[in-house]
Structure formats: C-alpha cells, structure tokens
Amino acid sequence: MDVQIDLILKRNQLSVTGSRMKILELFLESKGALAHGDIEKRTGEKFDRVTVYRTLQIFLEKGIIHNIPTSDNSVRYALCTNDCSEGHHHDNHVHFVCSACSNTTCLADVMVPSVKLPVGFSPEESQMVVTGICKDCK
Amino acid sequence: MDVQIDLILKRNQLSVTGSRMKILELFLESKGALAHGDIEKRTGEKFDRVTVYRTLQIFLEKGIIHNIPTSDNSVRYALCTNDCSEGHHHDNHVHFVCSACSNTTCLADVMVPSVKLPVGFSPEESQMVVTGICKDCK
C-alpha cells in the first residue's frame, strides 16, 4: 500500500509528505467518496484545516481525485479510477448517493449515458448522480 | 406577470410579500438558474441576506424551485416547470452548465435517462448535469 501511495504521488510530481500520504491512504481505504469534514475527522485531527484544503485542491488539479456533484451541494471527492491527466478528468461513471447512510459510491461499471441535446448545445462532459438506497442499507 | 406571481404564491399557501414577489419575478424573468449571490445582486440589495436564504428555502420546500447539482458545487436554483408537490420534486430534465458564460439552463425537453444499477442499489431520483458550450456562446 505504501508503495502504491508513493507511486501515485511521484507519478504526479508531488513531493511525498505526511499529510498527502495519509489523505491518499484514506481515499484508497474507503470505497466511497469523502467530504472535507470526513477527512479532518478520520485523520485524527493531525493536520491543519488549511493543509487538508490545499491537499484536496492539488489532488484535484493533478487528476488524482475528482469531485462529485450532489443534489444537496455538499462537496465530495473520490479517487479517479481512470487515467486522468492533469486538469483533464474523464471519469464517465455514475455516482450513487445513499439517502439512508449518505455514503457516496462510485459505480465504476455504470457509464453515464449520452443524451441528445437541443440544437446549439455542445457537450463536453456529463455527470450523473443517482440517489436512493445503497446495497449496505437495503 | 404580477397576477401569475400572486397566483403561484397563493397556490402554495404563502403570504404575498415584497421579497417573495421580487425573487419569484427574477426566476420568471431569467431562463436559467440563479445562485443565491445572483439574487442578492439583482434585487439591488433591497433585501436582507437572511430573507433571501429563507425565501429560497421555503420556495424549495414548496416545490416552486429546485436546486441543481453542479460540478463546482456552487448552489443554484431554478424554477420547477413540472408540477412539483410539496416536498416532492420530479423534474427529470437534464441541466446544462455553460463553461463559457457559466449560465445554467434547464433542458426541459431532455429527460434524464435511466441506468442499470448494480445489484442491491435501489434508485429514487436521478440527476444529470452536462457541461459544455451553450447556444448563446457557440
């Protein structure tokens, strides 16, 4: 695991620091998405709030994580499974938000379907979020 | 217009006040979605921030407006075109966020397609956001 973390950071030209390793580890451990608050809690408050913000931001820029649009507009992040190049994400999978446990899951196998748009609209990226009951809460 | 506004408010058992009329008018005028900030600016700062928050919240509860999940997690609202009953929205249309002008458009004619979920996941509601260039910016 540590080797993997090291690799991911170095591949993205990021220096390997305690906070980055720990936060990346959290993402690798948890199948679902993490909110800023989750991370602050699960790290045992070892890192400053600012550090968490900056780490998430740089992970986002590097394409290590992506953020998930939710209907309640809470900010959530999840690991990119595909190869996301710097600044250009392409995780075309559907996200599932459980209305019971409020966990967010990346449905890596479910692709976002394409839709026919009205004349004049050119799509660049599509995102889809499904709310409901997840497999752990049914 | 005024009659329409009056009607909408009364139909939803809301007392007809200045701020509610004005904010509802803004929604009716603008085709796209509005963020909290937009409303504060466009009303000419006539109303208190708190009033705007409370008005949007009650419009949301009554099903007059719905909120839109965006990839940048900014909170946006748009008028419900369908008949949304209290607490139960069903605007199954796709939302389009323009990456040039950053306006959000409700594509009322484009329904959110359904997807096959993995075993154990029961869907309740689906939302889809497409980013790209809108018809005014192409």
Added chain:
DNA sequence: AAAGTTATGCAACTTTGTTGCAAATTATTT
C-alpha cells in the same frame, strides 16, 4: 549533510449560512 525548494501550520480574514428576537408587514376577523 547542506543548500535549495516546497509544504505546513498559524493567525487573521472573507465568505457563506444559521438562529433568536423585536419590529413591521400581511392575513383574518369582526
């Protein structure tokens, strides 16, 4: 191991959203 580079933590601040309460507005009753 030392120099150079980058990241962290702290403090202070801005923005965003919430709550309680008195005053003002709206709806209702007579």
Added chain:
DNA sequence: AAATAATTTGCAACAAAGTTGCATAACTTT
C-alpha cells in the same frame, strides 16, 4: 375599515466553510 392574530422581515450575533500571507518545518536534490 379597523383591530386582532399570525407571519415575515431585518438586525445582531454567531457558526461554519474557505482563503491568504508568511515564518517555520519538512522534503528533495546535489
């Protein structure tokens, strides 16, 4: 139409979320 009852508004004060500058600490490179 005036008075009463019920809501809503704005203010103040607060809580939460996110940002910025800078000195210290940690990581990288040689």
